[in-house]
Amino acid sequence: xxxxxxxxxxxxxxxxxxxxxxxxxxxxxxxxxxxxxxxxxxxxxxxxxxxxxxxxxxxxxxxxxxxxxxxxxxxxxxxxxxxxxxxxxxxxxxxxxxxxxxxxxxxxxxxxxxxxxxxxxxxxxxxxxxxxxxxxxxxxxxxxxxxxxxxxxxxxxxxxxxxxxxxxxxxxxxxxxxxxxxxxxxxxxxxxxxxxxxxxxxxxxxxxxxxxxxxxxxxxxxxxxxxxxxxxxxxxxxxxxxxxxxxxxxxxxxxxxxxxxxxxxxxxxxxxxxxxxxxxxxxxxxxxxxxxxxxxxxxxxxxxxxxxxxxxxxxxxxxxxxxxxxxxxxxxxxxxxxxxxxxxxxxxxxxxxxxxxxxxxxxxxxxxxxxxxxxxxxxxxxxxxxxxxxxxxxxxxxxxxxxxxxxxxxxxxxxxxxxxxxxxxxxxxxxxxxxxxxxxxxxxxxxxxxxxxxxxxxxxxxxxxxxxxxxxxxxxxxxxxxxxxxxx
Numbered sequence: 056x057x058x059x060x061x062x063x064x065x066x067x068x069x070x071x072x073x074x075x076x077x078x079x080x081x082x083x084x085x086x087x088x089x090x091x092x093x094x095x096x097x098x099x100x101x102x103x104x105x106x107x108x109x110x111x112x113x114x115x116x117x118x119x120x121x122x123x124x125x126x127x128x129x130x131x132x133x134x135x136x137x138x139x140x141x142x143x144x145x146x147x148x149x150x151x152x153x154x155x156x157x158x159x160x161x162x163x164x165x166x167x168x169x170x171x172x173x174x175x176x177x178x179x180x181x182x183x184x185x186x187x188x189x190x191x192x193x194x195x196x197x198x199x200x201x202x203x204x205x206x207x208x209x210x211x212x213x214x215x216x217x218x219x220x221x222x223x224x225x226x227x228x229x230x231x232x233x234x235x236x237x238x239x240x241x242x243x244x245x246x247x248x249x250x251x252x253x254x255x256x257x258x259x260x261x262x263x264x265x266x267x268x269x270x271x272x273x274x275x276x277x278x279x280x281x282x283x284x285x286x287x288x289x290x291x292x293x294x295x296x297x298x299x300x301x302x303x304x305x306x307x308x309x310x311x312x313x314x315x316x317x318x319x320x321x322x323x324x325x326x327x328x329x330x331x332x333x334x335x336x337x338x339x340x341x342x343x344x345x346x347x348x349x350x351x352x353x354x355x356x357x358x359x360x361x362x363x364x365x366x367x368x369x370x371x372x373x374x375x376x377x378x379x380x381x382x383x384x385x386x387x388x389x390x391x392x393x394x395x396x397x398x399x400x401x402x403x404x405x406x407x408x409x410x411x412x413x414x415x416x417x418x419x420x421x422x423x424x425x426x427x428x429x430x431x432x433x434x435x436x437x438x439x440x441x442x443x444x445x446x447x448x449x450x451x452x453x454x455x456x457x458x459x460x461x462x463x464x465x466x467x468x469x470x471x472x473x474x475x476x477x478x479x480x481x482x483x484x485x486x487x488x489x490x491x492x493x494x495x496x497x498x499x500x501x502x503x504x505x506x507x508x509x510x511x512x513x514x515x516x517x518x519x520x521x522x523x524x525x526x527x528x529x530x531x532x533x534x535x536x537x538x539x540x541x542x543x
Contacts, residue, residue, distance in 0.1 A: 087183030103195035128237030155192030178399035201239035208232035229269025341401035
């Protein structure tokens with residue numbers, strides 16, 4: 056009797072926990088945060104260093120045509136983090152981590168609004184270990200926070216449509232999307248969703264015009280800020296267009312193959328990239344299921360997911376000429392929430408066969424996600440340079456290295472410039488009485504991103520009179536080598 060009684064108490068207790076959606080969401084958020092801290096990426100070697108540099112200077116260079124310098128939303132919030140917590144890997148990515156955790160909470164409320172709490176919890180759980188989100192949640196990049204504010208704007212709009220007709224929600228929708236735009240321009244792609252939504256509803260309510268009004272407030276603030284900083288209120292537009300055309304010309308469609316094969320690069324990376332392929336294959340199965348079974352309540356998410364994916368694959372990132380989007384999995388952050396929600400809705404369907412396979416799918420996705428994040432190579436990219444920095448500082452001589460390593464060392468020094476370090480000249484053979492830092496991993500990454508880059512021949516074959524004084528790193532392929540070029 057005691058055993059039966061205890062078993063009933065346990066089941067009742069478990070049922071209470073399962074019905075406590077707030078507690079379950081809290082546990083999911085904690086799980087997601089723990090994963091992100093375990094697989095902490097930290098500062099990278101490309102865009103994130105540029106964001107950090109501009110955040111430290113609290114402004115933009117009017118002479119620069121780099122798109123990153125104009126994303127004031129990310130630059131100034133990172134500058135605030137630096138002023139509060141100093142310049143380090145935690146303060147650099149704090150805003151990104153908070154946005155990623157915000158996505159987990161937001162997707163629960165999305166599921167609750169469009170379906171029910173069960174779908175919301177399933178979506179939150181899936182997003183908590185979605186590899187793309189876990190990896191990029193601790194990198195100083197604009198994709199996740201921009202996508203968060205964009206999605207929050209969509210949620211506010213749909214909440215106004217379904218729960219409240221108050222004008223303030225429509226205004227807030229545009230305002231939040233505007234914040235997403237301040238962080239990254241791709242937030243504007245959500246306009247495709249709104250256009251399709253209006254056409255689907257076959258009505259144009261006066262409240263819909265309040266959404267762009269909210270956005271225009273943010274846009275006006277940006278124009279005023281850019282005018283004060285550069286003298287040109289449209290500096291961001293011209294800088295973005297010039298930069299896109301420049302990279303498009305140099306890097307052959309942002310790393311895509313030639314036309315027309317390059318148009319199908321996104322489907323290729325969706326099927327092959329380990330950070331997204333298992334999830335996206337499952338999402339496409341769910342989409343086929345909803346289309347075949349004519350699930351009308353999935354239409355809103357389908358509009359969002361398909362329209363933005365289609366534009367990323369075939370649309371132009373430039374208004375003045377056709378420049379395809381860079382083929383990068385992190386660009387898909389703008390459709391992470393609708394994709395995960397569609398998968399969660401599918402996995403919570405009441406059909407017997409789906410109920411039977413759901414535990415297996417969840418287990419496979421979780422195992423595959425942890426393995427792919429663990430195996431992801433681009434984590435802790437600055438570790439070797441961080442180890443080398445105190446040694447370089449102690450030597451007190453002039454050093455030469457590649458430009459990205461120079462930028463990385465500036466960041467590591469918290470922009471105090473405590474060592475005299477310069478980028479490689481075209482010819483290193485005439486250097487005397489100086490040190491040369493050869494960062495193998497950095498050079499390999501630079502060549503992979505732009506095969507037209509040329510480095511001095513001495514980098515691959517150091518002169519016989521150079522003295523190897525120190526090396527840092529366990530992996531021979533990724534080590535940092537410090538050579539001394541003697542005066543005689």
